[in-house]
Amino acid sequence: MTLFSINTKIKSEFCKKVYILHFKSKFKMKRYIKLFILCLVLSQSIFYVHGQDLFINNTVNRKYTNLNGKWEYVLDPYKTGGMGGAAVYENKEATGKTDRVEYSFDTAETLYVPGSFNTQKPELKYFEGIVWYRKTFDKANIDANKRYFINVGAANYKTKVTFNGKVLGEHEGGFTPFSYEITDLLKEKDNYLIIGVNSGRRADYIPSVVTDWFNHGGITRDVKLLETEKTFINNFFIALDKSSLDKKNKTIKGSVFFDGPQITQEISVKIPELKVEETFNTNQEGPTTFSFSVKNLKLWEPANPKLYEVHISAGSSSVKDAVGFRTIETRGREILLNGKPVFLKGICLHDENPFRKDRANTTEDAELVLNWAQELGCNFIRLAHYPHQEKLVRLADEKGILLWEELPLYWGIQWGNLEVLEKAKSQYDELINRDYNRASSIIWSIANETAPGKDRNNFLSNLADYIRSKDSTRLISAAVKKDQEIDGHPDSVYTYNDPLIEKLDIISINEYLGWYGGLPEESRTKSFTTGMKKPIIVSEFGGGALQGFHGDKHTRWSEEFQENLYKESLAMFDKIEGLAGMTPWILVDFMSPLRQLRGVQDGWNRKGLISEKGQKKKAFFILKEYYDNK
Structure with missing residues (x-):
């Protein structure tokens, strides 16, 4: 039984037994009521959260039919799932001149799959809602001794999958793969796969309502028709036992x-x-x-x-x-790869192809950015702020680039919501299942720039324990915030006492002195202390620059300002005891609706070392020189 073959009934029966045992104990009333409510939540939501029949890994090396290409689509801006009284997934067609059908895939426009629907049609640029996609196909030589599955690499954010008029299920999460079985529904002729994808944001989603990246909606990664044996290996994990190193x-x-x-x-x-x-x-x-x-x-x-x-x-x-x-572990303030200290010469990255202005989804997309990273001198990349395409992770295996992976547990998460915690576990299940066998992936990160608090601490502590129970071959980190300045601590010392640090193998910090507050030269007086003997990664630093705009080192948005900021920041971070790596923000300018300064940002976050046109900024060469000398 895999992580994704546990059904609702089993979960519900388990919770009932827990409730009965707890009731028979002499615990206080409030304790067992809370436990019973938690079990009810889990039993009611487990299928909805996981939202797939069976996790099938390593699809690239299985027998499949590629369903990518042009798909017809219709919009569902009011999120009703139907038009003119008919469910969209039923694929209605008028059969006579008196029939009233108020939508038609046959006469609809098309979108390419995979790809963000926002970037394919100007009128859909900022659309957030449901798009219904249809793909029709024939399948000759259906083998009665085989099973067939629809596999979706990723669709953002909540997806309803239907096949030949039957609802297969719903999946939540915009960046991880899922599968549904269609063995008993598949025909030799006239199959229609209709998938509704809702890119709308909600407070109880992961990520929540506000992000600093573009909300690429739709089917953003490959869709495949998988063919398997009746009984088959749907996944396997394999790794080096570090005790034998x-x-x-x-x-x-x-x-x-x-x-x-x-x-x-x-x-x-x-x-x-x-x-x-x-x-x-x-x-x-x-x-x-x-x-x-x-x-x-x-x-x-x-x-x-x-x-x-x-x-x-x-x-x-x-x-x-x-x-x-390989093995990865920590020893005091060092990170050890295969038992030897390694300095992580990294960079942050978003999963976009800047030339196409689209979510990355091809090996060529991955090749583009990984080559830039290697040219910069990197041996490490932080894949921010969500799971990137599997093709990039596999290519990193081939090229020898270490990776940090994370979920978008970012601003505004509902830490006190038990269903959101289950969603986080589910999405990490899918990511761990997908990338467990990738040697390049060495860090799971559980949060970015989140403020300490009781609910948040409990949520992330629970999640860290859950991840360790699923995968002991990687390290756990999170980008934590520095303490608010208090009496007795001079502002030249940055302290870190987030209680989450106790759960982490690596302390990661984001520090934007010189960009968000102060000037770059102020870095010269700063120092850092954490009170814990653990390795430290500077997980973000940097500032914006418009490629081709020049001025002196004090002219904001100029390449010279960014260049000077990097010089001062690198000198500051070199003084950190236990510095084991860094991932400056960011390799390439990326799309973000939050960044609207006309003539400078124009919808792009300009902190990249490379512009969206592929042109390197002056700070690129400062970091390259630093890494060349490490």
Whole structure:
């Protein structure tokens, strides 16, 4: 049973048992009422939150039909799901001259999938609401011994998936993949897949109402028709056991997840290059775990991003993937990659192609920005502020670039809302399932610029524990705020006492002195203290500059101002005890409706070291020189 095959009934029955046990205990009335309410919330919302039939990983290496391309669409600005009394997903057509049907996909305009609908039509630039997409297709040679799934790489934000007039389910979350089974609905002719995507923002969503990036709506990543065996491997985890790092023979451990009627199988794990071929018997009660030792294992690292082809098979089902093996941990104020200290020479990045002004969705999009990062001298990228496309993470594996990944647990989150916490866990489930086997991914971040408070502390502490229970192969961090200045602390010392720090492996700080308050030269008098012996990453710093606009170092928006800001900031951060890396904000200018200064911003956040036209600013070369000397 995988994370996504637990149904509502099971969850509900579990909660009832918890309630009965708690009722029989001698705890106070308020305690068991709160627990019972929590269980009711979980039992009612678990399917809605997870919103998919089965998580299927590694779709790039499975048999599939690509459903990308032109899709017809109709708008649903009032979010009713119907027009003229007919549900849109029913695909109604007039059958006679007296029929009244008030929409038609057959005569509708088209949008490209994947892609943001906002950037494809001028009239949709700031539209936030529901767009209904339709894709028609035939499927010859349907195999009765196979299963078929619709897989969506991502759709922003809340998605209803229907097939041949039947509602398959709803998925919430704009950046992670989901699948629905259509085996019993698939026909050889005239199939129609209709997907409604609502990009509207709400206070109980992740992210919440206000963000500093463009809300690209629609189906933003690939759509595939997957074909699997009746019983098949839907996911597997594999990693190097860090306890064997110093041994001559290393230990590989992992788990395999099945779905289907014949769970009793013999599993084969092969790594041909290492001459590994191991067999295990399945566990009917849950995922099958395995471990074995290997000789002559080359570890994955930026200087040598070694990947091994891993084959896993059981019965007629088999999967393969290119996997790197590494360890990541901390020791005092150091970050250790494969047991050796590493300085993370990083940069922040949004998941956009600036030339197309669209959400990134191709390998070419990923190649563009990763090449820029490597030219800058980076071995590390912070993927802000949401899960980026899987193609980028896989390419980072190949290129040897370390990654920080995060959810948009950002401004305005409803920390006291238990359903929002479940949504965060669900979205992290999907991200962990997707990227567990990617060696490049080394940090899960659980928040950005959030203020301490009881509800927030409980929410993020709970989430950190949950993530650790799912994945012990990565570090946990969060971009925390400095303390408000209090009596007895001179303003030259920045202190960090956020209680969340105790839950983190790495302390990450955002500091914009010289841009949001003060001037760059004030950096010379500043110092930092956290009171904890942990590594520190400066997760954001920088300032805006319009590429091609020049002035002296005090002229705001000039390249010279940004250049000087980088010089002063880098000198300030070099004084931090335990500095283990940094990710300045940001590699490329990116779209943001919050940034409206005419003639300068024009809807773009200008803190990039590269303009939206691909032109490098002067600060790019300051950071490059700094990294070249690290």
